Amino acid sequence: MEEIVNFKSTLLRCINCGHTTGLLEERTFACPVCGGLYDVEHNHVMQPFNVMTKKFDWRMSQTGDSPVIKSGVWRFLEWVMPEMYQDQIVSLSEGNVPIVRAGRHLSDWVGPVDLHLILEGMTPTGSFKDFGGTVMMSVAKAAGVKAIGCASTGDTSAMAAAYATAAGIDCAVILPEGKVTPAQLAQPLVHGAKVITLPGTFDDCMRVVKELVNAGKLFPANSLNPTRIEGHQATVFLLAQYFGWNLPDWISLPVGNGSNCSSVGKAMRLMTQLGFNKPTSHILGSQSEAACPLSKSWSRAWEKYGATLAGWKTLYEPMEVGETNATAARIGNPVSYQKVMREITMSNGCMNTVSEKLLNEAVAICGKDGYFVCPQTGTALAGVKMAVEAGWIKKDASVAVVSTANGLKFTESAAGNLMKEIIPAKNCQTETVAKILNL
Amino acid sequence: MEEIVNFKSTLLRCINCGHTTGLLEERTFACPVCGGLYDVEHNHVMQPFNVMTKKFDWRMSQTGDSPVIKSGVWRFLEWVMPEMYQDQIVSLSEGNVPIVRAGRHLSDWVGPVDLHLILEGMTPTGSFKDFGGTVMMSVAKAAGVKAIGCASTGDTSAMAAAYATAAGIDCAVILPEGKVTPAQLAQPLVHGAKVITLPGTFDDCMRVVKELVNAGKLFPANSLNPTRIEGHQATVFLLAQYFGWNLPDWISLPVGNGSNCSSVGKAMRLMTQLGFNKPTSHILGSQSEAACPLSKSWSRAWEKYGATLAGWKTLYEPMEVGETNATAARIGNPVSYQKVMREITMSNGCMNTVSEKLLNEAVAICGKDGYFVCPQTGTALAGVKMAVEAGWIKKDASVAVVSTANGLKFTESAAGNLMKEIIPAKNCQTETVAKILNL
Numbered sequence: 001m002e003e004i005v006n007f008k009s010t011l012l013r014c015i016n017c018g019h020t021t022g023l024l025e026e027r028t029f030a031c032p033v034c035g036g037l038y039d040v041e042h043n044h045v046m047q048p049f050n051v052m053t054k055k056f057d058w059r060m061s062q063t064g065d066s067p068v069i070k071s072g073v074w075r076f077l078e079w080v081m082p083e084m085y086q087d088q089i090v091s092l093s094e095g096n097v098p099i100v101r102a103g104r105h106l107s108d109w110v111g112p113v114d115l116h117l118i119l120e121g122m123t124p125t126g127s128f129k130d131f132g133g134t135v136m137m138s139v140a141k142a143a144g145v146k147a148i149g150c151a152s153t154g155d156t157s158a159m160a161a162a163y164a165t166a167a168g169i170d171c172a173v174i175l176p177e178g179k180v181t182p183a184q185l186a187q188p189l190v191h192g193a194k195v196i197t198l199p200g201t202f203d204d205c206m207r208v209v210k211e212l213v214n215a216g217k218l219f220p221a222n223s224l225n226p227t228r229i230e231g232h233q234a235t236v237f238l239l240a241q242y243f244g245w246n247l248p249d250w251i252s253l254p255v256g257n258g259s260n261c262s263s264v265g266k267a268m269r270l271m272t273q274l275g276f277n278k279p280t281s282h283i284l285g286s287q288s289e290a291a292c293p294l295s296k297s298w299s300r301a302w303e304k305y306g307a308t309l310a311g312w313k314t315l316y317e318p319m320e321v322g323e324t325n326a327t328a329a330r331i332g333n334p335v336s337y338q339k340v341m342r343e344i345t346m347s348n349g350c351m352n353t354v355s356e357k358l359l360n361e362a363v364a365i366c367g368k369d370g371y372f373v374c375p376q377t378g379t380a381l382a383g384v385k386m387a388v389e390a391g392w393i394k395k396d397a398s399v400a401v402v403s404t405a406n407g408l409k410f411t412e413s414a415a416g417n418l419m420k421e422i423i424p425a426k427n428c429q430t431e432t433v434a435k436i437l438n439l
Numbered sequence: 440m441e442e443i444v445n446f447k448s449t450l451l452r453c454i455n456c457g458h459t460t461g462l463l464e465e466r467t468f469a470c471p472v473c474g475g476l477y478d479v480e481h482n483h484v485m486q487p488f489n490v491m492t493k494k495f496d497w498r499m500s501q502t503g504d505s506p507v508i509k510s511g512v513w514r515f516l517e518w519v520m521p522e523m524y525q526d527q528i529v530s531l532s533e534g535n536v537p538i539v540r541a542g543r544h545l546s547d548w549v550g551p552v553d554l555h556l557i558l559e560g561m562t563p564t565g566s567f568k569d570f571g572g573t574v575m576m577s578v579a580k581a582a583g584v585k586a587i588g589c590a591s592t593g594d595t596s597a598m599a600a601a602y603a604t605a606a607g608i609d610c611a612v613i614l615p616e617g618k619v620t621p622a623q624l625a626q627p628l629v630h631g632a633k634v635i636t637l638p639g640t641f642d643d644c645m646r647v648v649k650e651l652v653n654a655g656k657l658f659p660a661n662s663l664n665p666t667r668i669e670g671h672q673a674t675v676f677l678l679a680q681y682f683g684w685n686l687p688d689w690i691s692l693p694v695g696n697g698s699n700c701s702s703v704g705k706a707m708r709l710m711t712q713l714g715f716n717k718p719t720s721h722i723l724g725s726q727s728e729a730a731c732p733l734s735k736s737w738s739r740a741w742e743k744y745g746a747t748l749a750g751w752k753t754l755y756e757p758m759e760v761g762e763t764n765a766t767a768a769r770i771g772n773p774v775s776y777q778k779v780m781r782e783i784t785m786s787n788g789c790m791n792t793v794s795e796k797l798l799n800e801a802v803a804i805c806g807k808d809g810y811f812v813c814p815q816t817g818t819a820l821a822g823v824k825m826a827v828e829a830g831w832i833k834k835d836a837s838v839a840v841v842s843t844a845n846g847l848k849f850t851e852s853a854a855g856n857l858m859k860e861i862i863p864a865k866n867c868q869t870e871t872v873a874k875i876l877n878l
Contacts, residue, residue, distance in 0.1 A: 061500030063681045065540055092809045093537035093558075100532045101504055103605060119532075122561050124810060126847050147876060166542060166809035172876050182858060186850035189857035190806035196875055200867040211869040217878040242502045367629035370531045370605035371563060408565050408847040411625035418628035419621060428639040430650040436635055437586060437611050439656040 005085045005142045012038040012226065015338060024143040027216045029224040037338065038226045039266075044082040049275035052078060053245050060241070072096040073131050073234040079270055080230050081135055090137040090167040094123045094130040095234055099242045099400070103369030109362075110381065111388035114398045116248065117366075118239060121374060121406030125162045125187060127155035127328075128260060128404045131235065132228030137163035139227045140219055145169055148219040149212065151205035153184040154328055155405060160221035161191035172196060172218065174205045223257040223335040232263030233270070236281075239400050240271065247271075247281045248398040252384050254376035255285040255294055255351070256329030258336035260402060265343025281400075283349035284393070285340060286383025288359055288375075290324035291331055293317065294340055295351035302350070309345045316341070324356055325363075325375040325413040328405060350392050352383040360417050363407070372407030372414070380404075444524045444581050451477040451665065454777060463582040466655045468663040476777065477665045478705075483521040488714035491517060492684050499680070511535040512570050512673040518709060519669050520574055529576040529606040533562045533569040534673055538681045538839070542808030548801075549820065550827035553837045555687065556805075557678060560813060560845030564601045564626060566594035566767075567699060567843045570674065571667030576602035578666045579658055584608055587658040588651065590644035592623040593767050594844060599660035600630035611635060611657065613644045662696040662774040671702030672709070675720075678839050679710065686720045687837040691823050693815035694724040694733055694790070695768030697775035699841060704782025720839075722788035723832070724779060725822025727798055727814075729763035730770055732756065733779055734790035741789070748784045755780070763795055764802075764814040764852040767844060789831050791822040799856050802846070811846030811853070819843075 007023040014020070016036030029038055046052075059068050059075045067074040067086060072095025077084060102115035120128035140148060148164055149172035150156050157173045164171035173188045177197040188195055198204050212218035240247050247268070253260050261283060268280040287295040297316040305311025318333035334340065344351060359378035366373045366381060373381075380401050387393040407414060425432050446462045453459070455475030468477060485491075498507050498514045506513040506525060511534025516523060541554035559567035579587060587603055588611035589595050596612045603610035612627045616636040627634055637643050651657035679686055686707070692699050700722060707719040726734040736755040744750025757772035773779065783790060798817035805812045805820060812820075819840050826832040846853060864871050 057500070060502075061496070063499075063538075063683070070537065070539070093539045096535060096537065098509065098532035098535065098563075099502075100509070105604075119563075122563075124537075124558075124561075126845070147878060149876075162809040162811070165544075165807050170876070172872075174872060177863060182854035183850040185858070185861070186846075186854035187811060189860055190803065190811050190846065190853050191809060192807045194876060195861045196872055197861055197863050198867045198872070199864070204867040208867065208869045208872050212873060212876075212878065215869075215873075217873060218876075244502070364629065368604050368631045370601040370630060372601070372626060372629050406565070406845075406847060407625075407629065408845060411622040414629050415621035415625035419624070421628055422624070422634045422636060424616060424636050425638070428637045428643040428647065430647045430654075433611075433613060433635055433637070433647050434651060434656060437588075437609070437633060437651075437657075439586060439651065 005083060005088055007083045007142070009043040010083050011041045011043065013041045015039050023139065027219060028213055029220060029226065037224065037336065040226050040230050042082055046078060046082060046274055049271065052274070056241060067091040071134065072238055073134050073231050076234055076237045079237060080233060081139070084138060088138060088142055089134070090141055090163055091134050092124040092130065092162060092166060094134050095238070097122045099239065105365050105368040106381070109365045110385045112395045113384070113388055113393055114396060115384065116400045117371065117403050118235060118400060119371065119403045120235070121403055125155070125158040126406035126409055127159065128232065128402065129155045129159035132231040132259065133159040133163045135231035136221070136225055136227045137167045137169070140169060141167045145219040147172060147217070148221045149174065149209055150221040151175065151202065151209045153180050156221055157193070158187035161188040161193035165192045170194065174198060174209055176200060176202050176205055223259045229259055229263045229266060232260050233267035235260065235402055236264050236267035246278055248400040249281060250284050250393055250397060250399040251281040252284040252286065252380045252399060252401045254326065254329050254379040254404055255287050255340060256331045256334065256376070258294070258334045258340035260404065261285050261343050262336050262339035265347060268347070281347065283344050283347040284352065284383055284387055285344055285349065286352045286354050286379045287329065288324040288326045288379050289353055289355055290322035291329060292353045293319045293332055294334060294337060295353040298344065298351035299353065307345060307348070309341060312341055312345065325410070326359060326379050328374065329376050329379065350387065352386045354379050354382040354386065358382040363414060364418070373403045374405035374407055374410050375413060376405060377401065377403040444522060444527055446522045448482040449522050450480045450482065452480045454478050462578065466658060467652055468659060468665065476663065476775065479665050479669050481521055485517060485521060485713055488710065491713070495680060506530040510573065511677055512573050512670050515673055515676045518676060519672060520578070523577060527577060527581055528573070529580055529602055530573050531563040531569065531601060531605055533573055534677070536561045538678065544804050544807040545820070548804045549824045551834045552823070552827055552832055553835060554823065555839045556810065556842045557674060557839060558810065558842045559674070560842055564594070564597040565845035565848055566598065567671065567841065568594045568598035571670040571698065572598040572602045574670035575660070575664055575666045576606045576608070579608060580606045584658040586611060586656070587660045588613065588648055589660040590614065590641065590648045592619050595660060596632070597626035600627040600632035604631045609633065613637060613648055615639060615641055615644055662698045668698055668702045668705060671699050672706035674699065674841055675703050675706035685717055687839040688720060689723055689832055689836060689838040690720040691723040691725065691819045691838060691840045693765065693768050693818040693843055694726050694779060695770045695773065695815070697733070697773045697779035699843070700724050700782050701775050701778035704785060707786070720786065722783050722786040723791065723822055723826055724783055724788065725791045725793050725818045727763040727765045727768065727818050728792055728794055729761035730768060731792045732758045732771055733773060733776060734792040737783065737790035738792065746784060746787070748780060751780055751784065764849070765798060765818050767813065768815050768818065789826065791825045793818050793821040793825065797821040802853060803857070812842045813844035813846055813849050814852060815844060816840065816842040
């Protein structure tokens with residue numbers, strides 16, 4: 001019989017009270033002592049930074065079927081989930097995403113910094129969630145999980161459904177009847193998830209998922225699950241490798257539930273621990289006006305207390321969300337808010353609250369360089385522009401923006417903003433069209 | 440002043456009558472003598488196969504800003520467009536796409552072959568057109584083109600708009616008023632194309648584009664332009680590199696206008712010329728029942744004359760197209776039909792006509808392995824299944840299927856086929872849902 005990975009040196013530790021539990025035993029991902037969030041903790045002996053980076057460079061130069069060769073997440077196996085066995089990885093060849101320098105439209109718009117984008121929408125399910133999904137599902141499979149589930153119409157359900165079917169695990173997506181469009185259901189359905197509709201509200205769906213999770217019957221695919229964070233760390237490792245094992249001055253992210261922010265901080269700490277001795281990045285987290293519980297409290301705390309974590313914590317509160325095109329980050333009570341606060345503060349970073357107008361403008365400007373990004377990426381880009389104007393980000397600083405999802409997931413909102421640009425010709429004469437085009 | 444590439448050893452040659460013209464002078468891409476299609480011909484001295492593959496392997500191992508490093512098309516610059524200057528390339532970092540082995544659902548469905556997919560939907564605009572687009576637009580820029588255009592709502596307009604704006608060239612997309620959905624317009628609009636609507640039919644739009652092209656005012660972005668074919672060759676080079684500089688026994692493609700089929704044949708001829716001495720691939724081209732002018736005539740020719748090009752040519756005729764989910768290949772009179780016939784025959788390949796049921800089934804099966812592919816990819820996958828069953832493709836043969844576009848461009852049709860799978864729960868009780876899920 002095949003040997004199963006046992007993760008004997010990998011723990012879950014509550015970030016509030018320090019309670020620990022085994023990675024393969026946990027099913028609910030809430031500390032039974034205080035209800036706090038877990039971090040994954042690796043007590044595995046790791047090789048020095050410079051030894052590992054040579055290995056990672058070698059893997060990047062190879063082709064072939066092994067997940068450490070073909071996945072841009074598992075290339076960094078020893079940093080992501082060091083005890084994982086290669087033959088038990090559930091991978092869809094995620095993570096080999098382009099890192100591109102901003103074109104002239106975006107550069108002019110943002111201001112005088114050296115701007116790059118890491119295009120995490122170019123993944124199997126079209127969002128950055130795949131970085132975490134491949135790790136979450138590999139661990140779930142090792143833990144003998146039979147069914148996972150969520151109450152999402154967005155990137156999480158798409159990711160959960162795709163990786164679950166690849167793992168041979170059942171996936172349930174529970175949604176309110178009649179409230180969801182066919183386009184939103186396409187990914188879960190194509191990936192064979194059991195889509196169940198309830199004659200109720202979204203809250204009913206959430207409650208049912210939660211009760212099934214708490215009863216140990218359904219494994220949660222949502223942000224509570226800290227194994228996802230481990231995979232998201234690859235963003236930092238990919239950027240470091242791209243920049244010749246240096247980090248950019250700033251990493252800019254949109255913040256929803258905050259799992260990507262958490263992972264950037266965790267990844268940089270790991271690199272430093274292992275012997276990376278160059279400067280790490282400041283984290284810039286941005287939120288839209290409609291859903292800005294973290295950025296709003298950060299700004300108020302900054303004015304009142306300066307950059308203290310304690311000051312920020314006293315001012316933080318969840319909020320009722322409004323309407324925004326950045327629907328994937330439309331979260332008033334972020335699961336990982338404590339981790340976000342920790343990482344922004346520890347990195348000496350900052351947060352920005354971005355207007356709807358500015359985030360839509362960012363998407364349009366990015367489109368003029370040839371890249372179709374999601375509204376959440378627009379938030380992160382607008383945040384950079386504001387931080388440059390405010391002097392937070394200095395002239396000529398290197399900045400990497402995490403583009404979290406493919407614009408193809410947001411065709412309706414993108415087109416909606418731009419339909420007024422269409423030029424109706426008065427007639428079907430070639431002359432008429434030539435005149436419109438100045439030909 | 441910057442030196443401009445002059446392509447002095449690169450010609451366009453009519454595939455019908457042999458008439459030649461300079462690459463930078465051509466604006467209409469139809470032979471003035473006989474109306475035939477052009478091939479790009481490189482009379483540049485090229486280094487031997489084994490020298491170049493080492494160079495390509497080295498480039499793959501690097502990171503950085505140069506297009507030969509970051510683009511999976513321009514990695515093969517010397518084979519794609521050998522006279523191009525690196526600093527004049529218009530690239531969006533296209534072409535570093537995953538090549539993956541089929542999962543267990545697809546493998547079981549297709550039959551006993553070693554099946555791989557090259558996922559060309561994971562490109563900047565979400566389709567394989569970017570492979571050709573980067574080359575077309577780089578040449579157009581070198582030729583001093585000011586405006587390009589097309590009458591398309593699909594992958595071509597998305598590609599043309601994205602690469603044109605990156606190149607600083609105007610792009611016109613001309614469409615009938617009121618016949619196109621916002622989602623179809625999202626990509627051209629986001630990429631800043633001038634979208635003009637005419638109070639007429641699609642034929643009116645085509646006529647206007649054609650007249651502007653023939654007047655030398657608008658550069659055509661469509662399949663007539665053979666510089667696109669040069670970029671599509673990278674599919675073959677990427678596959679060869681992935682397989683350790685070997686080619687799979689078969690390459691399977693969906694056939695619409697036929698530019699990808701043309702390029703596969705051309706790429707293999709080039710490799711052989713330069714000293715590749717292993718077997719080349721047979722090409723399997725598949726079309727849907729609704730739009731099968733090439734595959735239908737191939738089958739009839741096969742029965743009547745065997746595998747002769749002359750026999751096939753006598754039986755070929757354009758057709759009226761029907762309805763199909765494979766809308767991107769819904770073409771009754773393919774531009775490159777002569778090239779398709781040449782390449783299928785020369786590669787000792789074959790064609791299959793695929794039912795709508797089978798191509799939709801292929802998309803669904805592929806989804807169960809975690810990959811969301813377009814209906815055209817479904818056509819190519821179904822074609823492999825049929826060829827395995829018919830004994831054309833032998834047991835254990837290696838087969839690479841070109842997945843031409845991202846499933847996210849086809850959410851409506853994918854979901855439409857699967858809405859019946861949704862399970863409505865009778866009430867909002869957790870028990871009820873647990874029972875449905877067998878938990």
